[in-house]
Amino acid sequence: MVMIDQRTRLLMKKLIEKPINSQQNLMDQLSLSKSQIDYALEKASAVLTEAGLEPLFIDNLNVELSEENKNYFLTLFSQKKIYDYYELSSEERKKYIFLMLLFHYKEYLSLNHFIQVLKVGKTTFTRDIKKVEEELKNHNLEIIYTRKEGYQLVGDEAKIRYHLMRMILEDSSLGDNLFLYNYFLSQESEIDVNEISKIIKELMDQFNIKLVENRFNEFSYMLIFLVPRLSKNWTEFYTKYNYQTFFKMQEYQFSVALLKSFNITNEYASLYVCGWILGMAMGTADQTIPDYSIINELVERIFNRFEMLSGVRFRDKQSAKKQLFSHFRPAYYRLFFHLPIVNYLHEKILVEFPDLFEIVKETMRPIEVLFGTDIPDEEITFLTIHFASLLDDYDEYPVRQKVGLIVCPNGIGSSAIIYNELKNIFPEMILIGPVETNELTTVTENYDMIFTTVPNIRLYSQKKPIYVVNPIMSIDEKYHLIHEIQNTSDISPRRYKTEELLEIIDKYADIKDKEQLGKALESYLHENRSSKSKGNVKAKATVNSELNLLDILKPEYIQLDVMTRSWEEAFYVAATPLVDAGVFGRRYIDTIIQTTRREGPYMVIMDKVALPHARPEDGTKKVGLGITVLKNEIKVMGKTPIKYIFTLSAVDNKKHLAAIAELVSLLDKKEFFNILDHSNQSTEVYHWLEKELAKV
Template identity: 60%
Template sequence: MQKIDQRTRQVLIKLIEKPVISQKNLANQLKLSKVQIDYVITKVNESLSDEGLPPVWFDGNYFHLADTSRLFLVDFFSSDKVYRYYEMDIGERKKYIYLMLFYHCGEYLSVNHFLEVLEVGKTTFINDLKKVEKELEALAIKIKYDRRNGYYLSGDEAVLRYHLMKLVLEDLRSDNGSFLWDYFLFNESAIEKEQMFQQIAAELEHYSIVLVENRLLEFSYMLIFLLPRLNKEWTEFYDRYSFQTFYQTKEYAFSQSLLEKFSVENKYAALYICGWMLGMAIGNADERTPDYSIINELVERIFDRFEQLSGIRFKEKSVVRKQLYSHFRPAYYRLFFHLPIINPLNEKIIQEYPDLFQIVKETMKPIENLFGTLIPDEEISFLTIHFASLINDNDEYQVKRKVGIIVCPNGIGSSAIIYNELKNLFPEMIFIGPIETNEIYQKKQDYDMIFTTVPNMRLFSLKKPVYTVNPIMSIDEKYNLVQEVQNGTRNLSNDYQFEELLSIIGKHAKISDETGLRKELTKHLRQPNVSNTKGRPANKEEKTDLSLSDILSPDFIQLNLSTNSWEEAFYVAATPLIDAEIVSRRYIDKIIQTTYEEGPYMVISHHVALPHARPEDGAKKVGLGITVLDKPIKILGQTPMKYIFTLAAVDNKRHLTALAELVSLIDQPDFFQMLDQTNSPEEAFQWILDFI
């Protein structure tokens, strides 16, 4: 086997995943040119020939990897063999230098130590070192050298550890996975990694602490690299926090017990690991932990405010609160301890759920005051995907044929999202899971294929079709997945037919803009049909996403009204919607009844009310009414309201775009000034249209 680098490894893993893959698809996924891919394939084929195996075959459009060669590569990447033939690129070498300095603290590191393991010349090492130093400047971390101590890191211990944790999270939540970390341990450490992982898992089970599969992996790698530093004195970190509550938690008992097994005696180390574990472990609302009261109070505030802002009234409130608690408890400690937050799906979540993201961000604003800092978008998008899973339609489908097993080590939110996505894409299939990777070996049911959110070489050894999917898929990704599953990984995908179509067009017509043509054809062929069965364009009520302009009209806007009671105010505010047959009178009766039972749940900010009920309580269509009172009136004699936004929703999704726009409006002081000053519903409506 010849030497392989990161690019070669990435290409080979893609070929293992999809033994038949188009050159274009491979280039797009790995962001490589055709020349770069051809060079890699040539190197790969030389190695396969040396092993007496069939080379990768290219038919002009598609690369084909033979089964025997694929099995050889699966075995190669699943064992330590790969580390003996691996050479790092510049990015990996820079990371490796930091890991050496971090992990080998207290040991003497000379130039020769680095040259031996990096397998580069002295000039290259010095250049790499300068680049690492430049990157660490922003963190106030320095790399120092003296004859007595050799090379070592200098800086705030909290920052040194934070950077290490961030590197672990970035890699393990990317396509790189744990490869570089395993490569480092293979070269630098005598630790039996698998044995250590088992010890950690056993301790977690003993103390009934639950980590999802990926969090367990991250914790295990972080602990391995931190062990040499945990006996360091580091009192500054502990002066910042009050730890009285932590001493009573099972996470603290776990930390003490675990560190005893690794001979760590520093009294502060257990507190550090405890705080870190609290930021990772799944919360359990049925456990009355010492921190239950404060966490549950915050969950209640988040839940109530989300219902207020989203216009969604959950039926199973207690179930939803428990699920929200399980996610928010670790999020609370991540924010409390300023632990690194890496969400590789952040941009995609914001792109696919922009309206829900905006509503969740607004929901969390009061919570920010508790931490005295802005909540990062990465944390907001974690919550967004969690809420998305809660409001997804969970109706079961009649399934008769193939069985797919879903492997998702990312946690509750991602698991629920991918389960619903796959159910909707393949309604005829039975789905098992989502489960974690190790559980697949314990399943006795027969299944036809595996869907996984994280590529794992072990899954390919099961000799079943493996499909790697994103928890959140774009239209293109859904389309390609359906084609792959229907045609099978060994058959040519629809991309080949697409290329044939372009070729036919080229024979009979001059293509002036091939890129534009490709884009338009792809959009047309892959987008779901938005027309109704009679072939006419869908009307406003049939649109999947409704904006504020779709559900509001000047007829629904009432200004400068006077009422004698809050009940009357709700009826008056809803009158235009009742007249337009958007809601029935029963809908308003339900809002008033719920207010008596739960209090003024609809008040979302100062003087602003968003009354709404469930669809089955009398909502016939999606609509919004705006009513402005001449003076505030108190609900139940306590909470004043002046601006009433009466919402009617027929499900949990179609109105979210309009609600996100309304939330943006409510953030504008000019909006309320306009409502107070104008006497014309038409002017108010036009002002809103201009804003959105």
């Protein structure tokens, strides 16, 4: 009998997703060395030959999975036969040990129990459990052993549950379909995951609670593993979070009904599950829900502060606020109940939207006080992706030839980003969706291919080409996706083919690195084609095309020790150098004054600091920033004092964000305001800024 290890299993999944694959691509995707991929390929072939099938076709470069072999692998996964031949990796054994201690906490667990289920010797188990103990120490949890009670997991119940949730969220974000948890349940219980999921789904429909596909799966598994512990009395939790608003919510009624189906009727568990589901469920800006006024007030504050800090004025504020509400409501409860968050796009967002991230982080700073703790960066990047999707343009393109269906089980933010990414890459393709995996059967339109952020075995039943993509793609990922589609479809995402250009260049010049030149040409053609397709709409700014603070600020835009008699005069004086330089017209500052009279001092972003700005269509001609320091404070609308005026002119929603991020970082420094207050000439301020920003 050929045993299947983790690497071989993941290799088999990759080959199901893409039956013809290069060995190098498999090595990159699975983070394996040449010897490791060779071993996994050998094992996968042995699985096939043992079943009486032909082995994998492997040459020096590529691996090919036949249709018959693909169907066999699919059967192994879908019918769970793989469990019979599976051996756990070291990392999987550590998680299995934790799950046993958590799930069987009422039972006596001996050394022999672990050795038997893990299928390892005493020495290996001893080494594994020591590693688990080391990891749990970081969370003030420990494993103890007594002859009377066996192995036990001890520590704060909140931290034990947090550790499980974090583990499931991390594994789910890796797109591995929670294989280990299914394997554990198949070995350790009679629980039918599908039956429990069905109960949860029916009750969610009854109480009108919506979870996106991945959140639903995560909730289902968390519940299954925590059910044995939910009967425990947890007075501390109930005392800390017992607010009357919760008991009015449909989420609380859902929690009571759900736990009743497991014969659990204690109030601690109901409130816990209520907080937990509130931290996962999609929020809806519905004024009838009990917490609407609380959440909406915070959304208003976040939205207004973001507009102030970013220099962006949204046209459709209500629509933008509704989208923000839908994300912030679960984020609020995750922070309130100290629930874990795992954002699998975190690192990519930091790379792709560093300036927007800094602005959003500063936007959220006053909100942290409410929770008595720092807001995790992973929450900030979730908000960042929402604001990024709001800043994107959604103009439709002319009719295209091919139709692509987007399947994204990760919610609004990721869906909006991947839609816009694919639109930019393939301007001649019709894109429909995004939809969740469960909605595939409801799609009535004909489509030629599927784009998905999370591979799922069910997608392959559609008999369509499937492309697994990241919501935020690097240039290399875009390049590979374009070539992958060009090789399997007659769609041409560009007016010119890179191969043709390379042939022409190669004919008349020596090429040192053909592959890198190809990538550079592909990147250039992508940006060029995207901007032409959009007409007057600006192509997505790259890191190199963003403007920094010193790109939009000149010494002549800086005014110091200015005397004015009113806030209106202060704004006009602050705008004068920019008007004279042709950055914007007089109408722009008139609009700022009128907006302030109508909406109040929207531009005051922190104590005594104003960032007046209007929309590009209100008279903007160039990106620019002016700095004006008043001799004496003046109150805007008779109530809000200002002394430092940073007048911003933006031509779109993005080009100035890098500059604003730099400005925001300066506003945290006392030295900056010292220079503004005590410098005699604008050039002194400008030279100080040059030196300070050069340090970054």
